[in-house]
Amino acid sequence: MSAYIVANLEVADREAFAQYVAASPASVADYGGEYLARGGAAEMLEGELEAGRVVILRFPSVEAALAWYRSPGYARLRAARQRAASGPLLITAGVDEGEAG
Numbered sequence: 001m002s003a004y005i006v007a008n009l010e011v012a013d014r015e016a017f018a019q020y021v022a023a024s025p026a027s028v029a030d031y032g033g034e035y036l037a038r039g040g041a042a043e044m045l046e047g048e049l050e051a052g053r054v055v056i057l058r059f060p061s062v063e064a065a066l067a068w069y070r071s072p073g074y075a076r077l078r079a080a081r082q083r084a085a086s087g088p089l090l091i092t093a094g095v096d097e098g099e100a101g
Contacts, residue, residue, distance in 0.1 A: 002094035003062040004036075005069070007055040009087040016084035024077055031068035033059040052087055062093050 011017045021039075028035065036058050042051040059065035068074055069091075 001061060001096050003059045003065040003091060004094060005033075005055075005057040005059070005065055005089060005091050007053075007087060007089045008049065008051065009053040009055065009081075009085040010050075011053055011085040013084040016080065020077060020081045020084055024081075027071070027074050027077055028057060028068065030073070031059060031064050031071070033057050033065065033068055053085070058094075062091065065091055 025035070034057065035055070037054055037056040039053045039055065042054045044051050057065070059068065069078070
């Protein structure tokens with residue numbers, strides 16, 4: 001079952017964040033992840049969440065996503081992201097093929 005990591009970030013230091021953006025794809029790919037959305041235009045349709053830089057990652061499983069997030073290689077990048085931007089990240093399991101919502 002796929003897993004998704006969703007981030008809604010407010011970037012405070014654009015230069016430092018640009019370095020994170022350049023370095024992070026290889027780390028994501030090492031764990032079978034891929035970007036589905038990465039900072040494109042976002043518009044709130046309902047609710048009161050302030051839409052920032054929205055990033056959606058897909059991994060082959062929750063285990064793979066957590067392995068990436070907790071990996072020593074991503075720890076350095078995560079610290080850099082946290083210095084340059086803030087906001088919530090969440091992980092959610094996807095649905096199996098053919099599974100109804």
